[in-house]
Amino acid sequence: MPRRPDHVDPPDPPLSDGTVTLRPMRESDLPGLMEEGRDETTRRWVNVPIPYTEKHAREELTQLMGSWDDPTAPLAFTITECGSDEYRGVILLSTERPPGIVEVAYGVHPAARRRGLVTRAIRLVSPWAFEALGAARLEGRTDPENIASQRALERAGFTREGLERGSRSVQGVRKDMICWSLLPSDLG
Numbered sequence: 379m380p381r382r383p384d385h386v387d388p389p390d391p392p393l394s395d396g397t398v399t400l401r402p403m404r405e406s407d408l409p410g411l412m413e414e415g416r417d418e419t420t421r422r423w424v425n426v427p428i429p430y431t432e433k434h435a436r437e438e439l440t441q442l443m444g445s446w447d448d449p450t451a452p453l454a455f456t457i458t459e460c461g462s463d464e465y466r467g468v469i470l471l472s473t474e475r476p477p478g479i480v481e482v483a484y485g486v487h488p489a490a491r492r493r494g495l496v497t498r499a500i501r502l503v504s505p506w507a508f509e510a511l512g513a514a515r516l517e518g519r520t521d522p523e524n525i526a527s528q529r530a531l532e533r534a535g536f537t538r539e540g541l542e543r544g545s546r547s548v549q550g551v552r553k554d555m556i557c558w559s560l561l562p563s564d565l566g
């Protein structure tokens with residue numbers, strides 16, 4: 379897989395399954411992104427600055443809004459529910475990996491969790507990443523104690539491959555991570 383092109387077109391029409399729609403991020407996502415970044419569960423599993431200030435949220439949003447024109451930034455989609463444009467969460471596709479490999483990461487606003495939104499979002503981006511980005515393999519990484527994230531990947535068809543010892547640093551602590559993968563052939 380060649381390096382990601384400098385510009386990637388967001389899917390048009392947006393990816394949707396009739397319940398969840400994924401769209402590029404917008405300025406109006408700021409309050410939702412900020413609330414999510416300040417949530418205790420988010421802070422447990424994700425490398426957000428603590429405290430997560432409005433300045434941090436603005437900087438993150440600017441980077442994510444520009445991700446379609448910045449090959450070093452993960453491609454970012456806002457998760458919305460059909461019939462509303464409001465921020466419900468974010469799903470990211472990192473292409474800064476060995477050729478052919480794209481890593482998926484995500485977070486859902488605390489008020490929108492346990493409604494199946496991230497599972498739907500992963501199912502929507504996966505075929506798009508294979509087709510539009512030419513990915514040969516999608517990866518996801520979860521802390522062994524992050525049950526919700528593991529369930530979501532499993533529900534979306536990913537295979538649990540095994541434990542990578544000390545493979546990531548989260549909030550300054552070196553952690554083991556479970557590696558999950560999805561291949562185009564898994565989508566049948």
Ligand SMILES: CC(C)(COP(=O)(O)OP(=O)(O)OC[C@H]1O[C@@H](n2cnc3c(N)ncnc32)[C@H](O)[C@@H]1OP(=O)(O)O)[C@@H](O)C(=O)NCCC(=O)NCCS
Pocket residue numbers: 419420423424484485486487490491492493494495496497498519520521524525526527529530533
């Ligand atoms: C992980 C996260 C994105 C899941 O989002 P979500 O939209 O609530 O997930 P879903 O509703 O699609 O649920 C997926 C599965 O996890 C289960 N689940 C969700 N929250 C759970 C929880 N707190 N404890 C146990 N299981 C949980 C659901 O029941 C579902 O499993 P099922 O289909 O077998 O019933 C969300 O909890 C979150 O934002 N967490 C903080 C950030 C984070 O952990 N990001 C991932 C880092 S790897």
